[in-house]
Amino acid sequence: MTKRQAPTLRTVAAAAGVDVSTVSRVLNSGPPERERWAGPETVERILRTAAELGYRRNPHGASLRTARSQLVGVIVPRLQDFVLATIFEGVDQAAAERGYAAFVTNSLDDPAQREARVEQLLGRRVDGLVICDARTDDPLLRMLDARTIPFVLALRTSGDHVGAFADEVHGGRLVAEHLASLGYRDPAVIAGPGYASTANDRVDGFREGLRAHGLTLSDDRVVRTGFDAEAGRAGVAELLARGPAPDSLFATNDFAAIGAIGALRDHGLRVPDDIGVVGYNDTPLADSLPVPLTTIRSPMLDIGRAAFTLLERHLTAEPPESLTFTPTLIPRASTKTVRR
Amino acid sequence: MTKRQAPTLRTVAAAAGVDVSTVSRVLNSGPPERERWAGPETVERILRTAAELGYRRNPHGASLRTARSQLVGVIVPRLQDFVLATIFEGVDQAAAERGYAAFVTNSLDDPAQREARVEQLLGRRVDGLVICDARTDDPLLRMLDARTIPFVLALRTSGDHVGAFADEVHGGRLVAEHLASLGYRDPAVIAGPGYASTANDRVDGFREGLRAHGLTLSDDRVVRTGFDAEAGRAGVAELLARGPAPDSLFATNDFAAIGAIGALRDHGLRVPDDIGVVGYNDTPLADSLPVPLTTIRSPMLDIGRAAFTLLERHLTAEPPESLTFTPTLIPRASTKTVRR
DNA sequence: CTGAAAGCGCTTACAG
């Protein structure tokens, strides 16, 4: 079998004995509408020849003509992060179902890197962007708005930009209620960076939930580090350096929780006997740890799928409204009832 | 600021007072060669106008003309897997540096899914593929060969197809030597699936390394599950169901190791006091676990970068030779000297 | 050194 030249519209048209324009029209419309463009037997013949020849439309030709690439760009802090990888999978799934393809790229939460990556994506002529690394104050989003480039946010919010989110405040509240109802009285938080709305909202919800149970979260019980294991270790070091150990710990990410548990153990504190620990995201690991981790489950795949759907709506109709998903608490062995 | 029409070659040519072909030639050649196509002051003028207008070449137009898309497709088992996400980051980095863009997509190690994803990628007219989910017996690769579609492998090998790999046999040998020299005498292995060369090679190397120390690995000390935490749990369950506990465990993935440690603990076995555990990949987590994990570090980012480089060479010159990277052992607290 | 022309594969008014 020698390599054949890929069949084009012209090839198909010639084989079917019709004009390329007819082939194009027939191939680009669905069963009902299709008959408007050609007689039933012509439609049938075109479809058959296209299939026989293995015709696949060349998207570059189409893009050039329509000024639409059916391409979207997704920008994430880092794909190595399980949460972001999952969101991208959601975007990619939904995009594929609608005939789009998605590029992903890392910003590393670095503004310069981010801008460079966005420009690369635009250089590739994506129709729009899904931005998963929005910042509480975000000049890049204002710039995109000024250039009227279509985009939606996912996961992290910024101002009133449209996107697909989880109710992070609610998530934080769930953790607070869980800890308070088990009898914990002196919790601390290891939160992600201040430029991430997710980190802020989880802490806000946590504080609010504690207050509802008559507890307060003082500033020295909050430490801002990051979302990974190393951040969890550093967070514990910082907290213990400040004074006596808390009786429980809320890490706003499962990986940070795992790092925290390791550091606590180095300090002779066992989970859950000496201190309760709660994570966030319900990573597959959470359930398989030596001490299974109490955590919050957030529908990350759905958020990714919804983000694409919003973007497509933005691209083809009027601007959509944001979508917010509700997280749930998954109690496990890393927290337990505390004797007062 | 209103939205301007994106400048094209024609816009630039008009503004610079030259023909589009001249602009194209100048913009597409580097400093030395550039002067061959236009006088120095013309070159300067073209460069300046293009910059002022913010010209960016439309890749769809170029692709149509050159039949080269400067696009590559990367197919991974699953992007949620840290190892694969890292390899993709390497491919993406190297691709971006060379003016290429990369699509990634999941195959979930499912042959049907895989084929569908490859066809989608080809439908997007990628110039070539980086395949990270090769199987020991792989009809898809034969099909790609028959269609003369350029591709390279990464991480997993298959037959003598070219790619960027790690010396997995060596990795397995390092683990065996480490355990043997610490005094462990009855190790077991929780390995990934049989269709993954990585899993097979690590086990082969392990067996070989043990033999060099006068130890043998019997078949009932090997269990085949997968690469994730759940696979680790299942692996331990299976091993313990077969008979007495081994004195050490080699899990061919850090996540499997974490799952295994959890399951061991459920059975009352502590690490490293009752049993030594070794993982693979040196995931960031390994160092931050309550009991830091002895593991093998493999240069995954380099493998990704190298895979792209090989693919580009394949695309522009003669077929390249495979590249193999060497892993190293990272000893940590999950293994210790054993008293005989 | 520079220009004019052809054509990559596609879609879409415009005719008939």
Add this chain to the structure above:
DNA sequence: CTGAAAGCGCTTACAG
């Protein structure tokens, strides 16, 4: 219902 033509933005022989 179907066709012929124009043109999206680019590159590349071919002239001069």
